[in-house]
Amino acid sequence: MQKIYSSAEEALQGLLFDGMTIAAGGFGLCGIPERLIDAIQASGVKDLTIASNNAGIDNEGLGKLLRTRQVKKMISSYVGENKEFERQFLAGELEVEFTPQGTLAERLRAGGAGIPGFYTKTGVGTQVAEGKEVKSFDGEDYILERGIRADLSVVKGWKADESGNLVFRKTARNFNQPAATSGKICVAEVEEIVPVGSLDPDGIHLPSIYVKRLILGAPYDKKIEFKTVRQREAA
Amino acid sequence: MQKIYSSAEEALQGLLFDGMTIAAGGFGLCGIPERLIDAIQASGVKDLTIASNNAGIDNEGLGKLLRTRQVKKMISSYVGENKEFERQFLAGELEVEFTPQGTLAERLRAGGAGIPGFYTKTGVGTQVAEGKEVKSFDGEDYILERGIRADLSVVKGWKADESGNLVFRKTARNFNQPAATSGKICVAEVEEIVPVGSLDPDGIHLPSIYVKRLILGAPYDKKIEFKTVRQREAA
């Protein structure tokens, strides 16, 4: 079983169709599946519903798919820092389902875990609760949120072994793990592919069962949204 | 903030009360919090409800608490290999809430994650569904299962650092992770306590926030329920 593909385009072969739902990993521009987003853009697939915490920034990350008008709907928690998004949204050309960040992460995990719905306190008494079932448990109100089962997951990892076991690095893990499990099929891009046996079995973040197709995406020119530093005191 | 206690008895000081609910890690005798179970036994606390996948075997693991009649109710998926359990159960002295293994794991995780209820296909159309709400999502039936929020979690780890970050070893991880999150307070015993900075931040299985009290439980004489081996072929 060969999981390694030679390009993002090849790895997405046969998986894309208009109107599909895609779950994408990343937080801001940290840990986003750049190569796969580029290949989705190049494919021209359209009317996409994308579940992703953010929508990229202008012409970075998912911002690229917004620019080419391939996205019909975003399921996101925060979409600031993106002028093209703002334009399309205000013009009514783009639908947005605002979902609290934790609810979005749990909806992706739930969808991947065979849980079609769960109750949460998050959003009770707010706009987020509108149209949702409210149920009381032990005297407190909770709202019903739905699991998200995407047609495809695209995620970015740090290292993968040849069998598809994957590890993330620092805060680039974020939504990549739950997004990966949410998809009927998951395609991952990584910075390095190592031989089977190189990764610690106790330290795998995403077991191979979730990674159906894999590409080496390096080299990456990782973008930083807000570079903040401190000064070294003079010796 | 000192999390390290010198004994299991000391670590449980002030946490035990009759009628309480305890979530315990372990699968069979693999990864069970032996020292903490011994200290719970010694404390004499009674009428316990214990959420644990198994109930130990005769006089090993939770079997010890059964023998001293400290347990009122078990929430478990499998309780074979335990004669005292069988006797008490058949005599109507012990209550058992049979919960499918995956549902139990998810109930513990949900309780720890602020999710009071979730829907699952597991058990639909079986005895497990009796008395539970059934809801249809996308044409399929699911049953509502409740999160478990225990008064106390007792778990066994491999290594912890002094701040309470914890890692497990191989299949001894099992229910320890979800059980740890389920408790209002979690006490952990480990085989080794290492200085802060010794563990890989990307490889922590149970972040320090969950581990409120910690003891060094070594040395352990780990029991095996079914030793199965193969023979080396003669050279």
Add this chain to the structure above:
Amino acid sequence: MATAAETKGWTRDQMAARAAKELRDGYYVNLGIGIPTLVANNIPGGMTVTLQSENGMLGIGPFPYEDQVDPDLINAGKQTISELPSSSYFDSAASFAMIRGGHIDLTVLGAMEVSEKGDIANWMIPGKMIKGMGGAMDLVAGVKKIIVVMEHNAKSGDPKFIPECTLPLTGKNVVDMIITDLAVFHRPDHDSPFKLIELAPGVTAEEVREKTTANYVE
């Protein structure tokens, strides 16, 4: 030495080998205890099949050598096992997220009864000591393809593939294939009836019909 052709019906090993024919390259599989465990010895050469253990492991290796036995490394039957270079470990909630979420391709399980509608009973006999369902209910509810391997008839001679289960169910309308010592039944989806698709050596369709009370298509 007896050969398969001389024996009527399938041995336990042969039933496991028949189940192994349903494996495909790249499959992730969960095997129950008993006959299903024997499927692991029958994985076709050149095929990568990864075994999941619901207590938190992907990539189960063979039983360990005596000097490799590790109490922290057991399967769901609580037997000591070994790991492979591709193995990974995870907690029980993550393990059943995998199972419930439909990520496991195939499970092979034993059963006490299977009904013609695909119900399965394999966890409890009322009046006897009840041990609990363990992970069986999760597996039959979540795994993509459910294969039952069981003797065609109980020791009493009673059929086990029957119109309606008499024992408490493990899952309702979940079984895809039944492999017994006499025959193989299959259905393409959960709305279709089971069809007899294969006979064990020396077994006739008449004999299967006589020994079965479930309705099925021939």
Add this chain to the structure above:
Amino acid sequence: MATAAETKGWTRDQMAARAAKELRDGYYVNLGIGIPTLVANNIPGGMTVTLQSENGMLGIGPFPYEDQVDPDLINAGKQTISELPSSSYFDSAASFAMIRGGHIDLTVLGAMEVSEKGDIANWMIPGKMIKGMGGAMDLVAGVKKIIVVMEHNAKSGDPKFIPECTLPLTGKNVVDMIITDLAVFHRPDHDSPFKLIELAPGVTAEEVREKTTANYVE
């Protein structure tokens, strides 16, 4: 150099310092962006306080030196940060399990409005571009103690601690303490009214009353 006594009311730093007085040894804390971030600089010496970042980290370190900047290491405000020896990383679902499950002891957040019943609005102004709530709704719903730090009045002079929020809510009946540049309000539980418990230097109770429309106990 001006001292606190010469200044009327609290500066942003002083508001953060006041919030920091609510920290306890061993607390796990999530800090919002803006003034709340400044709380990190005011953790009392000898106290261990661990900062959580909802994008998946416990144990936030200070901003990195120029040569330590790492694009894979950011906080929830997408700023580059550094790690500590005690840090750990986890995924977003695990991060919010921590938050929603009540494992975080304290969060300090900014707000546009807080009502006398403890409702908070801090994510959206209708008619303006909507950016989304991020993790704010999860934090106010899940964290044990919610402290709001905000200017007492908007630039227009309008009170921000008011009888009823006019903006869409982030959470209903969730706020435990309000720290403004003029005063501190607190309530012991979510059924009690807020009480004025502290005045900033040079500020009188009358002045606070005049500049507030919310009902509170003095």
